[in-house]
Amino acid sequence: MSDGRREPQPQISMTQQGGSLDGRGEVRPVPEEQVRSYYGRPVLKEPVWTWEIPWYFFTGGLAGASAPLALAADLAGNERLARSARFGALGGAMVSPVLLISDLGRPGRFFNMLRVIKPTSPMSLGTWVLSAFSGAAGLAATTDVLGIFPHARRFFEGVATLLGLPLATYTAVLVADTSVPVWHEARGELPLVFASGAAASAGACAAIFTPIEDAAPARRLAIGGAVAEIGATELMKHRLGKFLAEPYEKEAAGRYEKLATALSGAGAAVMTLAGRKSRAATVAGGAMILAGAAFERWSVFKAGFQSARDPKYTVFSQRERLHSRHRAEDEG
Amino acid sequence: MSIRDFIPEWSVPRQIKGADRWALGPAAQSRHQAQLTPRTKKADRVVKSVCPYCAVGCGQRIFVENEKITQIEGDPASPISRGRLCPKGSATRSLVQSPMREYKVKYRRPYGTEWEELSLDEAMDMIADRVIKTREETWEDEDEEGCHLHRTLGFAHLGGATLDNEENYLIKKFFTAMGAIQIENQARI
Amino acid sequence: MSDSHPIIPGSGITGASDAYNIEGRETPETRPLIPLGQRYYAEEKPRMGFFTDTTVCIGCKACEVACKEWNNVPDVIGELTGQSYDNTSSLGANTWRHVAFIEQRKPIKMQQEAGLMTPGSEEDGEFRWLMSSDVCKHCTEAPCLDVCPTGSLFRTEFGTVVVQEDICNGCGYCVPACPFGVLDRRQEDGRVWKCTLCYDRQKDGLEPACAQACPTDSIQFGPLDELREKANGRLEMLHEAGVDDARLYGANEEEYGMGAFFLLLDDPEVYGLPPDPEVVTRKFKSLWGAAAVAAGALVAGVAAAFAGGAR
């Protein structure tokens, strides 16, 4: 038309860039440039969850991992440690539902959670588990405080342990069981991250509230958990690949992750070096480990939002998948 | 939901009893949903109408329940529209029930700064007086050359394309009898 | 269920456009999967759905409006987005049908269809304006339905997926579960909302409000198997006319079964749709397996902590 060439249009560039992506065997430039989208709008909806949820991941983990710690300590005859862990479990179990309910759009309808048992819904199962766990942990703590029914207490501890294990890990399944790519694609490693974080926080919490002389297993659990948490996170990011790991490394998620690693690492170091000698060091190290575990959950939480917000994560990972499927078809 | 409502809505027993073990279907359905009916079914009457917006003239059905319009949608019987409506036609119920609709006469006196209230009858009376007076003041019986004019240019009318034929007929008829000529509508634009 | 009264007898022209049916065309077996959940109703019903043919969408948004009017969805007055004629932006709690507008420089195959071409220098490419009305897909295996902890989301006897506003407690889990970003929580009332495929209307044998309104029949409603057949016919027609861009999205159960599927003229992501959606929620093994491993590791960790001594 008229006098010549049109300039490329920045305002609608997202939809205009690039050609078809599934031409086979074509040279593939960096993701950002080849991802097409609708005005850069997200394909997915960002979750609507608010601050309560990462804290719930944390308290749930703390509670869940505290139960086996309590049982083990009880079995091992470390009554002081067992009691701390028992109260850790109870505390976590008491705070968790409050957080959950507060996050609901209709808190008054919390009971509807117990309307069905949905095997397909981690949240449904998780709610049942949490409810049962709270009961068991509560009874274990009550019998402890009242000093009655020692056998029953051990039974309750056993139940709480059985429920605590899923409680500490199901939240990872919960987020992985969504279409958010950085959660779903991390489904293999996220439970490990959460479990190690749970172990670290259960250990740290118990260590803080237990006299040094009785706290060694808790310290070891805290240190081991913290180290495992750092390792599992790295493993997760490695498995996700450079592109999908990106959301974990930038913006809020990235900041939280750095803090988590630093605090967990530092906490573990403090505990290792001074935990045996100084109660204060234990408290400080424990607090750092607890904070590290919390920040790790926040990092995971935020990364999910960040990846849902930007269509490139959804589109690119799916395009990649299509590609490899096509390649496989070509070869097969 | 209170606990009392909760019990009959409880799915777990149905889940255990029925085939829908996973509670993905009927076991999860609430009583309310099971008994759902479209509100159009409850209409006391369905009135045939025509879209008030554009000249395509799509058929509409108006559903009325308790003397209130509950839904307006396309009339499938119309050979023009076959039941379809554009966004405006689809929004007709919101048009006639718009929160911005006025239901009272409003009056602004000359140089006034506020709307005032006026009864409908009073307003009609005042308008009749205004028309008669203006007509009287601006009447033209003949022009300079003595040609019969029998008219007034003292007032004008505008509008008609949104009105019914019967209404336009009365407007033209009455104003013409009054000797008014400047009767106009959207056809000019 | 769309009215198909003949209007020119003998001519085959019916109220609902039959321009999609090609005579003598072989139709592949496309009987859609009856989804889990639907099977358990007392009465067996065919699975109902939508075929949205975006090649005849005029972007009028009647579907958006008709839906909101029928379902009393509140309006949200925003600002101009500057994104073509789209000012509602995406599906959400208050927009259950959403019309996307895409302005593109690309060869217009529809013009080739009739042997007409627009000129213009080669390197510019031609301009086209794609419009498409998006909606909940009523997935055969719906992630949102799977994850809902209250049973608020359920599968109806028509094979559709519906949120029960009397049950939903706004836990928000379904929101990120949906691979299409359909569900969202309504600020004012804390619940999530989405297309019900006009469950109430269907119960009385009525066509959904959006499909009934759609002036060009871009939205076609009916038994899913029939729709898929029609869609295949239309696709063939377009391919024969040289519109190579045309493709069906969501019509293939093997890839990802949708109760509401689409005929598109470009990659899905251009319309804001995921190119390869997955039923994330049915990967029980990998999801729970990893959790079991992690739980095991946790047990091992605790045991190890005591290995060095009980105190």
Add this chain to the structure above:
Amino acid sequence: MGSNMAENHPVGFQWVVEARLRGAKIIHVDPRFTRTSAMSNLHVPLRAGTDIAFLGGIVNYILENDRYFRDYVVHYTNAPVIVSEEYADTEDLDGLFSGYDPESRSYDASTWQYVGTTVSGAAGQREMGGITGEQAHYAQAGELGHGGEPPEMDRTLEHPRCVFQILKKHYSRYTPEMVEEICGTPKELFLQVAEALCENSGREKTSAFCYAVGWTQHTVGVQYIRTAAIIQLLLGNIGRPGGGILALRGHASIQGSTDIPTLYNILPGYLPMPHAHQHQNLEMYVERNSAKSGYWGNMKAYMVSLLKAYWGGAATAENDFCFDYLPRLTGDHSIYPALMGMIDGWCKGFFVMGENPAVGAANGKLQRLALANLDWLIVRDFSEIESASFWYDSPEIETGELKTEEIGTEVFFMPAAAHTEKNGSFTNTQRLLQWHFRAVEPQGDCRSELWFMYHLGRKVREKLANSTDPKDRAILDLNWDYPIEEESEFEEPDAEAVLREIGGWDENNEPLPSYLPIKADGSTTCGCWIYAGVYADEVNQAARKKPYWEQGGNWVAPEWAWAWPMNRRIIYNRASADPEGRPWSERKKYIWWDEEQGQWTGYDVPDISPTKRPDYEPEAGAVAEDAIRGDKPFIMQADGRGWIFVPAGLTDGPLPTHYEPHESPFENALYGQQSNPVREVYPRPENPYNPSDGDPGARVFPYVFTTYRLTEHHTAGGMTRTVGHLSELQPEMFCEVSPELAKERGLENDGWATIITSRTAIEARVLVTDRVVPMKVQGRVVHQVGLPYHWGSKGIVTGDSANDLLGLTLDPNVHIGEYKAATCDIRPGRRPRGPALVRLVEDYRRRAESHNGGG
């Protein structure tokens, strides 16, 4: 062309989409790429205001390449007719036709006549307050010679003064290159359109044009449509299924409000309003308005029956059926002079019932100044529209040009009943009268116009009951006794009774079955002759709602509602058969002559007396329809032929000619005459014009802008900005500009822009889009700015009104304003507020030396 059908008639557009699915080609010619273009096989951009050059190019293409439908052209059009020797064409006079009087800026049409006929000069007497526009339409084209044919013809189409040759010469310079030069449309693209149109016309195929206000809203609007008519007559596309020139009209009953007009110059059924000088009595009126042949030959019968409907028993043969009760015209009394009268103070009162001129009409400021200078104003609407609220929230209040305390207008806002709250009929664009039934009673003070007019009339009559003033007789003698609905709580008149009066009755008070029995002796009464039959058999025919699938297989669905005239769905359908009465082709058959039955049959009601043989030739002295031959379809014309060349009835020439819009950045490439010489202008301070090309300062307003609609809103917005579900879809006023213009002026997508003309400046959000392309015209690039016009100060969403930018210039035939092409400047950012806005515009005016005149 000139219509954005997918956006503005979306449900009608389903048939276009359906046709496309079946293989039809859709071409959209529009300055912008719209939702219609998106659905078309081809979009063809052109510069706003240049369609005659484009269409004239097609005429030239058809003639140059011998692509016309010869049989049709020779028999059914006036192509063979020889025109007066005195006629001189625009080719001879550099853009003017013979008969132009520069003094009065008008034409004397007497030189445009057929050879051998005289004409009662219709056009060109505006100074005398002559007849214009629709009125002149019916003036005769002269007497016919032997056998009902014009006196001189050349069926070989070779005679240099036959219409065909005149046409050829007139358009000889409208070449593809010239089209490109003027319209900016690339030549190849234009040729594709021309070829596609020719290819798809003829015996077996037909093509249709759809237009709407993209064509009418120009200073040459009528001539736009005329050019299309020429093409369609040449290609044989009129009166045949799938053909025609389809006016996609605007409001629900805009067609009805012209048929039963709320218009100054006509009475119901297109009877002209009498003129003071020319129509001093009924006889003169009939004599001067109608030809003897053709349907208007019955004008007296229609007029007398109307007068009977108005004045009933008082109207007798002795008193000329009260003809003198009718007020007389002396010139243009359209709304525009009335507006000037309001500003000048002689027009004191104003009823606004179902229109919103403060937003919907050009030059918003002038509109509001008029409102602000009234004695009294009555606004009837659903909500408080801008025309009712101007005295406290108009832009002029904001700038300080008006002050509430200084506005003397007494305002009555009367809430109106909606269509769901009243019975009545709308006439749609297809001439179909459709009844809508009341669903619920109106609330509060809401009332129908029927109620309002009836009771206003009743009150006035009561107040004047004792008057002896002769001028009040017309009011007191008025037939005004409408029955009141029995159940009505507030004395709602019975709408069906009014419809019955419109449809008319005979001496026995039996409803008329059609217009055929209407008589001139006062024995029949009929409120609108073309609607006669709408109440046949005491049945409200407009209320018929028989589903189309129950109509025995007739796709015309004649039992759905009722079409005027006589329930006929395609007019001039005699043309669907050849001169011998056989269908032109089996594929395209519609109505045809059945020799056995001795009558016309087919799918529709024939538009010819059912038993008039194809070889019928009128006897000498035959009148009205009897004077039309059996092989002539265009029965409203005196010669029964489709007029390619219009010898009488138009004020601006017998053949469409390209003129530049009143405000244009270009010179007329074809003629020395820049714009339509007889366009109507209002040179006054409230209505300054931007200079056009050639004038100094034209470059101050370098861009062309056009205004239009969106699917999501309706006209001035009173019916959509009040509705949340529509408002959210298009929440803000915006302008559409090309990326190139955005770059040139630093406009950002989603940002703000200020658009300025000599009238005022408005602000709008910016939509940068490839849908608007810059055009190369006369070697220069011109940018176009697109502006929807739906916003105003009231409603759920508000914004500046595009109409504040436009000046008032009109088509001289029908007084329609040039809303579709004007010039402007655009700059980034929001507009200044308050008095600063006035200063900005003044500054522009000074730089441009904007003037009040029109050259």
